[in-house]
Amino acid sequence: MSHRDTADRAAEALTTALAPIVEGGSPPGLTWGIDVDGERRVGALGRLDAEHSRATAADTIYRISSVTKPVTAVAALALVEDGTLALDAPVGDLLPELADPRVLRRPDGPLEETEPASRPITVEDLLSFQLGQGMDFRALGSPAPLDTAMAEAGVATGPPAPQQHLPADEWLAVLGGFPLRHQPGQRWLYNTGAEVLGVLIARATGTSLGAVLAERVLGPLGMRDTGFSVPAAASERFGACFWPPDPETGTVGVYDPPDGQWASPPVFEGGDAGLVSTVDDLLTFGAMLRDGGAIGRTRVLLPGSVAAMTTNRLTKAQIAAHGPSPDGSTGWGLGVGVTLAPTPSVVGSYGWDGGLGSAWRNDTARGLSAVLLTNEALSFPHPTAMIDAFWSVLAESVPLT
Template structure:
């Protein structure tokens, strides 16, 4: 048994997770571990098992956005008003505790960069869910992001944008890091500029060039035998024939993708080795440095746990970058050590800080 197996096996043996597929790549040396099964008494996992990657969708969406920035289709500094007129002429909530109608004018428009850095004024701060007036308004709008991916149906993109436009910003653009919603708004913007679905754009600009053949917003019938049920507190949260068995009305750039170990390895290698064939090295460098102030990092609370944020992904103090999926997945690149780590499970995390197996995995990776 390898050292990585020794670290992961106890979580499978004690029933914390039904199974795990993981990899650590150092330079050209790759170690892959596949343990456990789809659930209690279920068939064993495979290297090509398909998992819901949840918020690891965010970096993939961000890479597609930066590909369009490179070719001049969009600019980082341009207001989103041209493609998301629903977000023009924004107003800002006077305080976190204010009613949604108690607002002041935003000092400037939201930019594309604001969506990528999660400083658009849209999102979910680290507060108890459902306790404040704006949180109740957000939940009633059914925009997603106020619960795990797949918690409830989300409306089609145009209706989603319309509903979002009825809500105030929680902070002026550029001022505060707020989780999730910027990535979904970015997905709607990208689809509009491409004149296609977000899935089609991702396939054209990212998934296709990298050979990520099992990554998408739905799992076709022919691949469903490799798809995993999603578990939460010992029960199935979403079955194999559940929400990912049919194309969604809303393709969530913030949390809607499924993928496999080898697809994510292809994505991670692309970034680790300078972006080819999707991005230029200078674009990867621009995405993977921390753009937050100390105050913004502190205000992010448990979501970032002291890390920073670049364009669509976390950036840690030691230079590692990547992100996690709350449905049980985690990915980081470490450019200083030419290292990639990927952990895929089918058990929802108990909170944004992760799970015991996540912490064990990254402690072992070092």
């Protein structure tokens, strides 16, 4: 079967499977896209707003939340390639707030019981989420003294809200005043590494994270609708982000309105979860990585950097103790989740999901890049039935090459 026929078959199957879910109202709307070795198909279902007055479209702009992380990682690796950064360099050289950190003797212990860090935090620690600070998925709902203190100081990890975030320098100063949860390199902890990485990129280049992303990633790839806010000229393509329906009442709340957190340039350009984008932009980003770091003659990364980014960096013990997925099937590379044991029934060699309803994966064995963007936030840090259905359909309709 040709790539064109495969893409057509997958597109038809996706529409058939996803349309009834959207008609049920959760999520209110979505846009999906696939790229099978250059054959691209995009579809849109549902509505942008609670009034059902605007339909989603191929060019609808969504809050991509944690799918921001791989984009930030690519920019960082481009800076590694040109010598601006080095993976083994201590971040304290550029981020003195994180030089010589203290570490809790017990992650759930009192803040006064600390010990010196066994080694400096490195650039690679930020990318691999092993700096010793961040969200512990397995401890959600059971805050330790460190969690409580960080929340009171305004540096807790939570759903993205770029206008409410502390400015970068202030945020890092407050963060650096707390002890690490674990020794650098000891455990995988979510999110904070990408936030710190964005600040590091800005300081290393003497400009803003947004400017670096535009120069190194977004501009070269023609990702015109990706950024940290939605310009007024594009506001008609941007809608609300909703909470899932209340299980008892069915009421749908609004997480963020169209004129909310992303309607103007943010106080903090979050390398963790701050970007908005479109399916088309993210398919181009995914195809660049799938094809070894280049689109046509436009090269963003060297193949070796792509390989390093998409290779698992976690040990079996780290994954078992605290990994990116509850079933232990996913490791972590440099800013991206990595599938540990690919099988024909699982789509994706690497990729990541976002808590505001986004998902992206590349599957090198299928020649596939796939993106699903919705306007409904997740109620927990794992994929929804909608996201699972998306990947299940692709597993059945896009064969291994």
